[in-house]
Amino acid sequence: MSSADPYRFQVNLSGMIDILSNHLYSSPKVFLRELMQNATDAITARRKLETGHKGSVMVELSGDGSSATMTVEDNGIGLTEEEIHEFLAMIGQSSKRDSDSLAAETSFIGRFGIGLLSCFMVSDEIIMLTQSAKGGPAMEWRGKPDGTYTIRKLETKLSPGTKVYLRCKPEAEMYFEPDEVGEKLFYYGALLPYPITLRTSDSSRVINAELPVWIEEPGLARSRRQEVLQFGQRLLGEQFGDFIPLRTASGRTGGIAYILPHAVNLNARRSNRVYLKQMLVSEKAENVLPEWAFFVKCLIWTDELQPTASREHFYENERLEQIREELGDSIRDELLRMAEYDPDRLQAIIRLHALSMKALAVEDDAFFGLIYRWLPFESTYGSMELGALVREGQKIYYTFTVDEYRQITHVAAAQSLLVVNGGYIYDGALLSILPQVCPEADTELLSVDDISLSFVELSSVERNRYYDFLRMADSVLQRFRCHVELKRFKPAELPALYTLSKESAALRSLEAAEEKSTELLSSVLKNLSASLNEAAYAKLYFNLDNPMIARIADSSDKVMLPIAIEMLYVNALMMGHYPMSREELAVLNKGIVRFIDWGLAKSAQTGGDDQ
Numbered sequence: 334m335s336s337a338d339p340y341r342f343q344v345n346l347s348g349m350i351d352i353l354s355n356h357l358y359s360s361p362k363v364f365l366r367e368l369m370q371n372a373t374d375a376i377t378a379r380r381k382l383e384t385g386h387k388g389s390v391m392v393e394l395s396g397d398g399s400s401a402t403m404t405v406e407d408n409g410i411g412l413t414e415e416e417i418h419e420f421l422a423m424i425g426q427s428s429k430r431d432s433d434s435l436a437a438e439t440s441f442i443g444r445f446g447i448g449l450l451s452c453f454m455v456s457d458e459i460i461m462l463t464q465s466a467k468g469g470p471a472m473e474w475r476g477k478p479d480g481t482y483t484i485r486k487l488e489t490k491l492s493p494g495t496k497v498y499l500r501c502k503p504e505a506e507m508y509f510e511p512d513e514v515g516e517k518l519f520y521y522g523a524l525l526p527y528p529i530t531l532r533t534s535d536s537s538r539v540i541n542a543e544l545p546v547w548i549e550e551p552g553l554a555r556s557r558r559q560e561v562l563q564f565g566q567r568l569l570g571e572q573f574g575d576f577i578p579l580r581t582a583s584g585r586t587g588g589i590a591y592i593l594p595h596a597v598n599l600n601a602r603r604s605n606r607v608y609l610k611q612m613l614v615s616e617k618a619e620n621v622l623p624e625w626a627f628f629v630k631c632l633i634w635t636d637e638l639q640p641t642a643s644r645e646h647f648y649e650n651e652r653l654e655q656i657r658e659e660l661g662d663s664i665r666d667e668l669l670r671m672a673e674y675d676p677d678r679l680q681a682i683i684r685l686h687a688l689s690m691k692a693l694a695v696e697d698d699a700f701f702g703l704i705y706r707w708l709p710f711e712s713t714y715g716s717m718e719l720g721a722l723v724r725e726g727q728k729i730y731y732t733f734t735v736d737e738y739r740q741i742t743h744v745a746a747a748q749s750l751l752v753v754n755g756g757y758i759y760d761g762a763l764l765s766i767l768p769q770v771c772p773e774a775d776t777e778l779l780s781v782d783d784i785s786l787s788f789v790e791l792s793s794v795e796r797n798r799y800y801d802f803l804r805m806a807d808s809v810l811q812r813f814r815c816h817v818e819l820k821r822f823k824p825a826e827l828p829a830l831y832t833l834s835k836e837s838a839a840l841r842s843l844e845a846a847e848e849k850s851t852e853l854l855s856s857v858l859k860n861l862s863a864s865l866n867e868a869a870y871a872k873l874y875f876n877l878d879n880p881m882i883a884r885i886a887d888s889s890d891k892v893m894l895p896i897a898i899e900m901l902y903v904n905a906l907m908m909g910h911y912p913m914s915r916e917e918l919a920v921l922n923k924g925i926v927r928f929i930d931w932g933l934a935k936s937a938q939t940g941g942d943d944q
């Protein structure tokens with residue numbers, strides 16, 4: 334044989350089934366979804382031939398445990414012998430693709446030609462009896478997971494449709510239990526417009542009662558509050574108290590956004606349920622709503638999105654982008670309406686979901702303008718709504734980081750400065766645009782350096798008096814690259830305030846990284862830190878209004894003074910919530926021990942009555 338001879342790929346079907354079950358599908362239970370989808374598509378195809386045809390699906394269970402069997406029968410289009418050869422004999426071949434592109438829109442849900450294989454996760458054989466509505470004999474197809482199949486013509490004609498027969502394989506018993514099957518049928522098919530009947534040896538019931546009217550016209554949901562809330566609870570398993578109907582302009586996508594009854598984390602996974610052609614295809618669709626809409630859990634129905642093969646996501650294309658925007662607009666418009674006509678309802682939502690509201694406000698000035706007054710912020714006047722902060726009539730200073738806010742907060746509060754913590758996500762950005770949406774608000778970014786402007790300078794007499802103290806303090810903290818200054822400021826209880834310029838903050842984090850890094854990286858970091866200049870010095874302000882500082886500054890104790898200065902330095906770091914370097918921690922530990930020692934010695938001298 335010459336080296337150019339072509340060979341044909343062989344497909345190891347059992348290997349493929351393993352890939353499907355372990356990597357593509359989230360659980361074997363999805364075989365029921367795939368069967369329901371096929372039945373739905375078959376009914377859609379038949380309705381194209383016979384307008385007005387009434388679809389129905391019958392699921393029948395018999396036997397139990399390892400001898401359980403299931404049949405899923407639809408009265409759809411069925412398959413002719415030729416179609417069986419074309420679509421069932423070749424994996425990846427589907428009768429439902431109008432064009433070659435997998436992402437192109439069709440009136441069907443299926444497109445990949447692999448769904449039926451999922452049945453091998455629960456059964457070692459798939460038997461399909463089918464009668465095409467286009468005529469011809471009834472056919473039987475039997476497929477095995479080893480990739481073999483047989484086809485047989487049946488003697489008698491059947492009524493058009495398809496019946497799939499599965500026999501439970503070991504360890505798949507739970508997927509054949511009547512309760513489990515009933516629950517899953519409702520889960521996947523609650524919105525289907527034709528009846529799904531579940532029949533067991535002793536009962537027969539229609540799983541999906543009448544379709545709610547608000548599925549067609551989501552706006553009607555407003556007047557059927559209880560019904561909509563109960564429907565949400567049954568399908569999503571949570572007790573909701575409020576919802577927002579969703580609808581795109583074309584009317585081809587609609588839904589209900591249930592407002593989560595509890596606060597959610599920004600990173601919580603969005604798990605919206607999306608029904609495609611009224612059949613649940615995706616349980617965890619994350620990309621159908623804008624990022625900011627994480628305060629809702631939605632039921633969405635659409636006939637215009639294209640699912641990926643796993644059905645967990647949808648193709649990210651222009652259509653999806655437009656739908657996402659329009660669904661976002663539905664939510665936003667309702668919130669805006671609430672701001673005007675139902676502020677109590679909106680405030681209840683903001684109380685639970687301030688973060689989500691802030692995320693939207695950052696993107697949308699108009700929305701921010703209407704709701705800013707109810708958004709909570711942390712400030713030196715306590716945790717307050719922005720409207721109340723504006724009503725204070727003062728300039729609103731804000732910081733961009735939590736650290737800065739923490740450093741400033743004591744001093745600012747004592748000086749009755751209104752400072753808002755802009756360090757949490759969205760807060761700084763919102764405060765910077767507040768004057769645009771609320772002209773009477775005056776906001777200004779405050780840096781730690783600015784606050785020192787409110788410090789009172791020493792008199793020249795005082796400067797002379799404390800000159801030596803300052804020189805000695807400066808030299809003690811030289812190794813921490815920190816300059817010392819002596820001022821008077823409020824509150825008097827605060828002995829010292831540590832402040833960092835941008836450069837010194839960068840240097841601190843470089844040094845922290847250096848402590849944890851490898852030798853090579855550490856030398857690179859060393860070079861980097863060497864390149865930072867004088868501005869990289871931090872500042873420690875001692876407060877002469879503080880009685881202890883006043884005493885220390887006057888002290889001539891050459892032994893205790895340097896230790897006291899170092900201790901005040903590490904204490905100021907702690908007050909500002911700065912992580913400490915190894916050397917600073919060592920200073921803290923040594924200092925504590927020396928002070929205890931010193932205290933004990935002093936107490937021994939005075940006979941222990943020194944309180």
Ligand SMILES: Nc1ncnc2c1ncn2[C@@H]1O[C@H](COP(=O)(O)OP(=O)(O)OP(=O)(O)O)[C@@H](O)[C@H]1O
Pocket residue numbers: 367370371372375407409410411412420421426427428429442443444445446447448449450494495
């Ligand atoms: N109940 C049914 N009635 C009629 N034809 C069916 C039925 N079930 C399966 N088929 C035929 O078998 C083909 C393969 O089905 P399968 O579920 O594997 O893939 P699909 O539905 O085309 O695509 P997908 O993998 O996206 O679900 C279908 O394209 C269809 O032609």
